[in-house]
Amino acid sequence: MTDAETFAKAIAERHRNRQAFTLEAPAGRTGDMDFAYEVQDALVPRLGGASPATAGYKIGLTTPRMQQMCGVDEPIVGVVLANRMHPSPARITAADHVRLGIESEIALRIGRAFPEGEVSPQRVLGHVDGVCAAFELVDDSGADYRRLTAATLVADNAWNAGLVTGPIVPCAAIRSLAGLKGVLLRDGEPVDEGSSSDVLGDPANALAWVVRHLARRGGALAPGQWVSTGAIIPTRFVAPGETYRFEVAGLPAVELELA
Numbered sequence: 387m388t389d390a391e392t393f394a395k396a397i398a399e400r401h402r403n404r405q406a407f408t409l410e411a412p413a414g415r416t417g418d419m420d421f422a423y424e425v426q427d428a429l430v431p432r433l434g435g436a437s438p439a440t441a442g443y444k445i446g447l448t449t450p451r452m453q454q455m456c457g458v459d460e461p462i463v464g465v466v467l468a469n470r471m472h473p474s475p476a477r478i479t480a481a482d483h484v485r486l487g488i489e490s491e492i493a494l495r496i497g498r499a500f501p502e503g504e505v506s507p508q509r510v511l512g513h514v515d516g517v518c519a520a521f522e523l524v525d526d527s528g529a530d531y532r533r534l535t536a537a538t539l540v541a542d543n544a545w546n547a548g549l550v551t552g553p554i555v556p557c558a559a560i561r562s563l564a565g566l567k568g569v570l571l572r573d574g575e576p577v578d579e580g581s582s583s584d585v586l587g588d589p590a591n592a593l594a595w596v597v598r599h600l601a602r603r604g605g606a607l608a609p610g611q612w613v614s615t616g617a618i619i620p621t622r623f624v625a626p627g628e629t630y631r632f633e634v635a636g637l638p639a640v641e642l643e644l645a
Contacts, residue, residue, distance in 0.1 A: 394428035407529035442612030464544025489617035493520035552640030
C-alpha cells in the first residue's frame with residue numbers, strides 16, 4: 387500500500403467514526419500538493435461505495451474571503467459524487483454530517499467536451515450549456531483552521547459533501563458571469579452578500595482553472611458534469627430547522643431546508 391493509500395484509508399476511517407478533522411499529512415508531505423491529490427484519488431472510491439460516479443468537481447478557495455478564512459492562498463479542487471447531488475428545493479439532514487456548512491455559488495453544467503490544451507476564459511463558456519445558483523455542501527468535521535494546510539484539505543476531497551442545484555438557465559442566455567450580485571437569506575432574512583467577480587475575477591476564470599488542473603493530471607470534464615465555481619459568500623455553518631435561499635442576479639434562486 388502506498389503512502390497515499392495509507393493516508394486515504396485513515397481519512398476514510400475518520401469519516402466512518404465521525405471524528406474531528408485532526409489528521410496531519412505524513413512527515414515531509416505537508417506542502418506536497420501532488421501527494422494531496424493522489425490521496426484524494428484514493429479516498430473518493432472509499433466515500434462513494436463500490437463504484438462511485440463522478441458528477442463533477444468543486445473549485446474552492448477562489449475568493450480572498452475564503453482564502454483568509456482557511457489560511458490557504460491557492461484554489462483547490464474536489465470531486466462531487468453523483469449520489470451527493472440534490473435538486474432545489476432540497477431538504478438535508480444536518481445530523482448526517484459532523485459539522486455541515488453551505489457555500490453560495492454559481493454552478494456550471496458542461497455541454498460539450500473541451501479540446502486538448504489551453505482553453506481561454508473568454509472561450510470556456512462555449513462548452514457550458516447550463517448555469518444555476520447553487521449551494522455547495524461542505525463538512526469540515528470540526529477542523530481547527532489554525533492548523534489547516536492546502537494539502538490536508540485537498541486530501542480530504544476539499545470537504546465536499548454534495549451540491550444543491552437551482553433551476554438551470556441556458557448559458558447562452560447569460561451575457562457574462564462577472565459582476566453578478568449574490569444575496570444569502572436565512573429564514574427569509576438577508577444575512578450576507580457578495581459578487582461573482584470575487585471568484586477569481588469571474589467564474590469563467592474558475593472553470594478555466596479547473597480545466598487546466600484536470601488536464602495536468604490526465605483528466606478532463608465530460609458533458610453532463612458540473613463545476614461548482616467557488617463561494618461568492620463564505621461558508622456558513624447551519625443548524626436543523628433553518629432555511630436558506632441564495633439569489634444571484636439573472637438566475638432563479640436555490641433553496642435549502644435543514645432537517
